[in-house]
Amino acid sequence: MSRLLVIVTACVLLTACASPATITQKDLAAQAAVADAAEPPERPFPGDSLYPLLVAEFALRRRDYDVALDNYLTQSRILRDAGVSAHTTHLTQFMQREPEALGAAELWVELDPDNVEANGTLASLLVRQGRTVEALPHLALAERGGAQANFPTLLNGFNQLNEQQRAKLVGGINELAAEFPDNTPLLLTQALIHTEYNQYDLALDKLDKLFDLEPYQPQAILLEAKILLTVDAKKPFARLQQALQENPQDKRLRLQYGRLLTASDMAAAQQQFEILSMQSPRDGDLLLSLALINREVGDDLAAKAYLNQLLALEQRMDEAHFYLGSIAEDAGNPQEAVSQYMQVQDSREFLAANNRLGRILIAAGQLQRSRTWFNQQREENPGRRETLYGLEADLLVQARAQDAAVQVLNQALAEMPASTSLLYARSLLREQQGDLVRMEKDLRAIIASDPNNTTAINALGYTLANRTERYTEAMALISQALALDPDEPAILDSMGWVLYRTGRYEEA
Template identity: 40%
Template structure:
C-alpha cells in the first residue's frame, strides 16, 4: 500500500513512539517531561512551514494502550486518505495526553487540511503545554491571526520578539482591516510601546503604518513607512506601503516613482512589480499590460498573474492577448469559471452569440455566476427566445435548488428590463408559491404592479411583505410614495414614509418621498429641505423634477430652472422633467 505524504513518514514516527513508550523511561529521566523537535518556521513569509510530520523523536513518557492504538489508527487512517478520522483522533489524544508532540502533530495535520478551527484548538493547546516552545508560539499566533483574535496574536508575537525570534506583527496589522477603530487603536498603542524598545524593527514600523492607513491617518502612516525605509531601504513591504499611501493621497506620480526606483534596485522582485502593475491599472493600462506580461514571463505558472494580464488586455481591447491568456487558464485547469466568463464576454462583444453561450454555460457558482446567467438571459431575450430563457432557468433551479429564489428574481427582473412584463409577472407568481415570504420577490412584483398603475395589487403585495418584514424600509417607502403620488391618501402615505425615514434617515429616495408627500399636502416650506438634501446626495431626474416643481411653486423660478437643467445634464433622456415643465406651463 502506498502511503500518503505527510502520513507516510509519520507512521514510522508513531511506531517509534509506541516502542519507546512500552519500554518506559530510563531510571535517570523524569517521566513527566518529553523533548520536542519543532518544525522550522518559514521566516521569509512570516508563517509556519507547510503541514508535515514532526521529527521522529522517541518518547520517554509512557502512553496508555488506548492512546497508542488511537494514534496508530490515526496514522493508518491518514495513509488511506481518511483525514477526518486522523485529525479527530489526534485532537482527542492531544487533549487527553496534553503531550506537546501530539499537540504539535494535531496542529500540523489540521493545517495540512486547512481546518482552521481545529488548527486554533490544537495550536492553543500546544502553546499551553509547551509555553516556551518557539514553534508552538508561532503556530498559535498565526492561528489567532487567521481567526481574527489579533490582540492575542500580538501578545504571542511580543513574546517571540523578546526572545529574538521571528514575529507576525506585519501579518497581524494586515489582518486588522475588518477590525473596529477601537480594536485598531488598541493595537496601535501596543505597536508604539514596542517601538520605544525596538525603534528600527521593520515589522513593527510597517505594521503601525498599515494600522494607521486602515484608520484613515495617511500622513502618520506615511511617516512610519518612510522610517522603515530609512532603516531597511530595500524592504519591499515598506516600499509598497509608501507607494499605496502616496497614491491614496493623490500623489500618484510620487507613488509610481517610489516603485520604479525600488524596481531599478531589485528588478526580479515579483511583489514590487506586481504593485507597480496594479498602480498602473489606475493610470495607464498599456503600461500595466506591459508589466503583467513581464510578470507572466517571470512566473509563467502563476494563474493569478495570467488572469490579471487577460483582464487588463480585455479592458484595453487587445482581444488576442486576452483570449490567449484565458484559454491558457482553461488548458491548465485554473480559474476556469472566470476564464469562461471573460471568453464569453469577448465572444459576445464580437457578435458571436452561440460561442458566448457555450462559454457562459460553463461558469460555475461563484463571483461570475449570476452575471454569466444574466448575460445568457440577455442573449436569449434579445433574440426573442423567451422559452429558451425559461428552460435554461428551470434547469439551473433544478441543479441548484438552494439558489432557486435568487434565480427566479434574476429571471423576473431581466424579463422586466426587456419589456416582457406579463412573463415576469408569471415568473414571480410561480416563485412566490414556493417562496411566499421572500421579501425581494414580493417587492419586485409590487414594483411591477406600480409601474403598470395597478395600485391595489401593488398595495396588496407590499402590505403582505410588511406583515413578515415590518422594518423593510424599501417597502414602506415604495408604498408611501405610491399612495402620495397616485392617490389622495396623504396622511397614510406620510405615516409610512416617516417609518421608512426612521429606519434609513439618509436614504435619498426616502428623503425625496418625504419631500413629495409634504408638497402634495401643501406643506411646501417643509418639503423643500428634504428635497434639497436628496438632490445633494443623489441628483437623479426624478428628484430634480420634484425639487424643481417645489421651487417653482415657491416662486424661485431661476433656481427651479437650474435644478431641472442639472437633472437633464445627468440624464439627457429624461422624460419626467420635460413632462413636469409642460404640466407647470414653464416657458424657456
C-alpha cells in the same frame, strides 16, 4: 483603469492561495500528532486519563480526528500538562478549529509561559481574531526567544482599533524597535504605520534603514514604490526595477510590479506580464491577466489569443468563455457572443453571462428562446433558481415586456411562494401596471411572513400615500418602518411625502 486593476489582482492572486489539505497531508499531520502524543510524559498521568488518551491516539491512527480532538481538549483541561496542551493546540490548528485552537494555545502559554512556539502560536491566533494589542507581548517573547516574528501582521485590522488601542500598539512596536534596531520586520512595520498616517518622509526614512540591512526586501521595495507613486516622485520604480535586474526570476516581485503598473502604464504592465508568462507558459492566471490587459488597451485580437490558450489548457474556462463573449458582443457578433456565454458554467461569471445572453436574445425578439434557456438553467442549477427567475424578470422589465415579466414571476412564485424577493419584484411590477390591489396583496404577504421587513412596509406606505387617499394607513405603515429603521433615507423621504400629502407642510 481601477476596475481592471481589481480584476487583474484577483486573477493573479489565486496562484498564491492555499489549497485545502489533501488526505495525504492529513495522514502526515496525524502521524506527527501521534508521534507527539507518544513522547513520554514528564510526570505520570492519573489512571482516569490514560484510557481517554489511548482512545485519542487510536482515533488519530484511524483518522477519526473529531473523537481525538474531543478527548484531547477534555484531558488538556484536566491534566494541565504543557505537552498535552501543545499537542492539543497542534491538532486544533490542523483541523482548522480556531476557537478551540485559541483556548488550547492560551492554556499552553499559561502552563509554559516562556515557550517560544506557544507564544508565537497564540500571537498568530490573536492576530486573526483582531486582538493585535494582546498579541504584541507574545510576539515579542517569540522574537526574544530566537524566532523571527512576523511583526507586520500586527497591523491587520489597524483601522478597526480605537485611538487608545492604536496608540498602545504603536508604542509597543516602537519600544521593540528600540530594543531590536536592526530588525527588518520591525522597521517595515514602523514604515507601514507612518504610511497609514500619511507620514511619508518618516516612512521612507525607516525604509532606507531597512535597505541598508536588506537591500532587496520585497515588501519594503513595494511599499517604497507605492509611497513614491503617492507623492508623484519622478522614478517611483527605480529600486524595484533594480531588484528585478538583480533577480529576474523573482516572479512574485515581478507580478506585484505588473499589478502596480496597471494603474498608470498598461503597456509597461503588459510587458511584465508577458515576461511572467514566458517564464510560466502554462500559468492560466497569468494568461488571463494578459488577456484582460490587452482587452483594456484595445488589442482584442491578442486578448482572444490568450483566452483561447486558456481553453486549450482547460484552465479558467468560465472566465475565458465570458470574455470571449464580451469581445464578440463588442465586435457586433451577437451569435458568437451567445455561443460563448452559453458555455459559462456555475461560477463567478455565471450570472453576468446569463444577464448578457438574456439581453441579446430579448433585444433580438427571441423571447421564447430566452425563456427556454432560463428554464434549462434553473433545472441544471437548482441553487440559482430564485436568482435566475429574478434576473429573467428584470431583463424583461427593462425591455418593457411587463406582461412576460409577470408570467415569469407568477411561475416563480408558484414554485417558491415564500420568496420575499420575488414577491417584492412582482409587487413593483404590479404598481407599474397600476394594479394596486395585487401589489398590496404581495406586499402584505411579505409583511405577514416578515413583520419587520422595512422595505415592504415602507413601499406599501409610500404607495398608499402616493397613489391613493388612504393617508391614515400610509402614515401608520411609514411610522412603523421609521421606528424599525430611523436613519433610512428612503423611509424618511416617505414620511416627508405623506406629511406633505396630508397638508402638514412644516413637518414635511
